[in-house]
Amino acid sequence: MKQEPIQCAVLGASGYTGIELVWLLHNHPQFSVKFAFSSSAREAEPISTLYPQLSGRCELILQPWHSDLLPQLAQQVRVVFLALPHEASAELAPQLIAAGLVVFDLSGAFRLIDAQQHLQAYGFKQPKLDAAVPYGLAEFTQLQGDEPLIAVPGCYPTAAALALRPVSHLLTHDSVPIVNAVSGVTGAGRKAQLHTSFCEVSLQAYAVAEHRHQPEMAASIGRDILFVPHLGNFKRGILATIYAQVQSGISAATIEDTLQACYADKPLVRIVNTPPKLQQVVGTPYCDIYCKMHGQQLIFSVAIDNLLKGAAAQAVQLANQYFRLPPSAGLMNPGAVV
Ligand SMILES: NC(=O)C1=CN([C@@H]2O[C@H](COP(=O)(O)OP(=O)(O)OC[C@H]3O[C@@H](n4cnc5c(N)ncnc54)[C@H](OP(=O)(O)O)[C@@H]3O)[C@@H](O)[C@H]2O)C=CC1
Numbered sequence: 001m002k003q004e005p006i007q008c009a010v011l012g013a014s015g016y017t018g019i020e021l022v023w024l025l026h027n028h029p030q031f032s033v034k035f036a037f038s039s040s041a042r043e044a045e046p047i048s049t050l051y052p053q054l055s056g057r058c059e060l061i062l063q064p065w066h067s068d069l070l071p072q073l074a075q076q077v078r079v080v081f082l083a084l085p086h087e088a089s090a091e092l093a094p095q096l097i098a099a100g101l102v103v104f105d106l107s108g109a110f111r112l113i114d115a116q117q118h119l120q121a122y123g124f125k126q127p128k129l130d131a132a133v134p135y136g137l138a139e140f141t142q143l144q145g146d147e148p149l150i151a152v153p154g155c156y157p158t159a160a161a162l163a164l165r166p167v168s169h170l171l172t173h174d175s176v177p178i179v180n181a182v183s184g185v186t187g188a189g190r191k192a193q194l195h196t197s198f199c200e201v202s203l204q205a206y207a208v209a210e211h212r213h214q215p216e217m218a219a220s221i222g223r224d225i226l227f228v229p230h231l232g233n234f235k236r237g238i239l240a241t242i243y244a245q246v247q248s249g250i251s252a253a254t255i256e257d258t259l260q261a262c263y264a265d266k267p268l269v270r271i272v273n274t275p276p277k278l279q280q281v282v283g284t285p286y287c288d289i290y291c292k293m294h295g296q297q298l299i300f301s302v303a304i305d306n307l308l309k310g311a312a313a314q315a316v317q318l319a320n321q322y323f324r325l326p327p328s329a330g331l332m333n334p335g336a337v338v
């Protein structure tokens with residue numbers, strides 16, 4: 001017997017991660033998108049007006065969000081995905097959970113546990129909540145299905161942690177892994193900004209050793225790290241090159257076996273034999289990890305789609321877990337919108 005669909009809403013549906021969420025949920029066997037909201041829309045309009053590639057494939061209406069809609073939302077949906085700026089999520093999430101909704105937040109508003117660290121990284125105070133918010137690195141999180149709010153990890157921390165977490169205990173005590181990662185421009189969102197405009201984007205490091213993802217990565221991996229992000233002149237995907245020092249006596253075979261064992265029953269992480277190209281993960285929910293040893297130096301090359309495994313697909317993977325669905329339910333076929 002077919003089960004009733006689980007009704008969802010997406011806030012921030014006009015943005016890049018929001019539209020990918022809408023498309024994944026629209027194609028999902030168990031979830032259904034009841035509402036898609038944008039902040040700046042003046043009136044309701046088909047979502048295909050903004051994203052014509054969805055014309056004839058998704059008839060959903062994009063509606064202007066207003067907080068007066070909260071009671072109606074709470075009556076008609078079970079789950080809300082927030083694809084909003086960090087501060088907007090911080091303000092809205094407590095109201096949504098107070099109304100009894102389950103919230104998957106794609107922003108950084110609730111990822112850091114340490115309030116001071118959060119203030120320093122994001123520039124505003126994290127709202128205090130009654131219960132701790134689980135950090136949802138999907139392959140390492142066990143959701144019980146009664147948590148009101150789940151923090152979906154950042155895109156760069158997802159790539160770095162999926163490589164480093166399984167082997168962290170094999171690194172030297174004082175190894176500070178170096179994470180060099182290049183992101184496509186969709187990582188910066190849809191809004192117009194000078195540094196992401198066509199004629200400005202090249203290949204450049206930014207926020208060197210001071211990106212807000214540094215503390216998130218360190219907390220997720222459980223050790224200090226050094227992180228240098230780069231903006232590349234392509235649309236989507238993150239390629240991370242990671243260096244770390246392993247303890248003496250740890251062989252390439254041990255690293256390989258550890259990774260294989262860790263991900264044997266986790267279908268969305270693939271251990272690959274050649275350094276991954278972005279094109280093999282873009283439009284997919286996969287994280288591809290290649291590793292190589294050079295003496296006692298361990299080198300990873302990791303690829304994800306920043307908008308999917310780094311955001312929308314990981315959020316849906318977590319929602320699958322929350323509702324006891326297979327991890328890859330609804331994630332294998334939809335492809336990319338942006
Ligand atoms: N892009 C990426 O690769 C990743 C992004 N994230 C996080 O996901 C969230 C969304 O990112 P992304 O999709 O890239 O961003 P976009 O800029 O593409 O979209 C942002 C969305 O938020 C809405 N919005 C903007 N300001 C407000 C506000 N004050 N109140 C309510 N809604 C608002 C916008 O609506 P409108 O424009 O219609 O006003 C738009 O729908 C961010 O927190 C980001 O850090 C996480 C992982 C990866």
Ligand SMILES: CC(=O)N[C@@H](CCC(=O)OP(=O)(O)O)C(=O)O
Pocket residue numbers: 106107108153154155156183184185186187188189213229230231
């Ligand atoms: C290329 C680019 O600008 N990337 C973004 C990171 C992606 C993102 O949206 O950050 P969260 O994962 O914290 O939500 C940045 O560096 O700010």
